[in-house]
Amino acid sequence: MNKNDILEKCNAISKNTLMSTLNIEYVDVGEDYLVAKMPVNSRVHQPMGLLHGGASVALAESVGSAASMLFVDLQEYEVRGIEISANHLKSKREGTVFATARMIHKGNKLHLWEIKITNEDNQLISLCKLTNMILPKRK
Template sequence: MQLTKEFIQERFRAMAKDTLLETLNIEMIDFGDDFLILKMPVTPKVHQPDGVLHGGATVALAETCGSFAAELFLDTKQFFVRGIEISANHIKSVRIGNVFAKATFIHRGRTTQLFEIKVTDDDDNLISLCKLTTISLPRTK
């Protein structure tokens, strides 16, 4: 089956319902053979007390982006994905607008996957650089 942008967006919306993803208003923007892009609005809901984007919200966006990218390329009837390690370097702060997470594969193994996730703002400034390792585990019957 050919994956279309509309199909993937609907799948993401269904997965996000009643979760942190919905709370943070994260949405799927685009995908390709080796990348996925998500967007999150920067509002007071995701601010630190001093009015800038909270690093934890940024990491939640990044982990969601990498984990969903890994899941896109799996047979989800047989396997499920879990993040096993994430690191983040926060480079610049954001007060308002949107941030975009773009996950690209560094390693695309059968069991583990490694992603680089760049989080940028509306002007394409690098906000955070993250690295995520995921694992694909078999579903038990």
Template sequence: MFNKEEFLKLCNEWSKNTLMQTLEIEYIDAGEDFLKAQMPVNSRVHQPMGLLHGGATVALAESVGSAASLMFINPEKQEVRGIEISANHLRSKREGMVYCTAKIIHKGASIHLWEIKIVDENDKLISLCKLSNMVLSRRDR
């Protein structure tokens, strides 16, 4: 059975000492078919014109979409790799917070497809992304 609190705690723990921690991505909600996170928009994620960098937006989307696939695998036996991501940046953002929600479109045995929406505090769409993840047998590290 899916335990939301345990899953969010796991995602936030796994983010320590990674790009997700650097970008201050925090996983805040989850359900049977979605995962949601937030990220502050400030100078650390700006491009030179003082706007949210598209690369930071894509890093947020891939982080959330990849973590979301963990809901559907056995992490002791399997692992996830993002294999393709596309992003349409529709609105700019200078400061505040963005919220990223990944919703499953296709949950196959070896491929997961996610629709990922990034919105601002007023639920205005900032970016729309699509992520394909491959599910692999876990390899010894």
């Protein structure tokens, strides 16, 4: 499957989900990474007018889980996020953030991802770590 087909598939399975509610869009993919973007506006603000940490975590888990799905046979297996941590390092009021998930460990049952959320100037906003469990599909 080529790059555009992968991105199209990732965006298609996100319709009518939290990802579409937050306007998350998958925009780039490579051999060991997946990138998504999310607009920063009042829909993802906390009461002080800044990007909500929970929205950042939702973006991170979305891109990390979708990235794991690229590495498993979805006819046989399912991906479940089992742990996520986030350090929010810089605030953001408006514009766009980009989340890049890169594989740290690819096991048969666990995937570990580092997700860097950056602004348009590639400044680090949040640094996240996500562990996904790979489970056999229930029959």
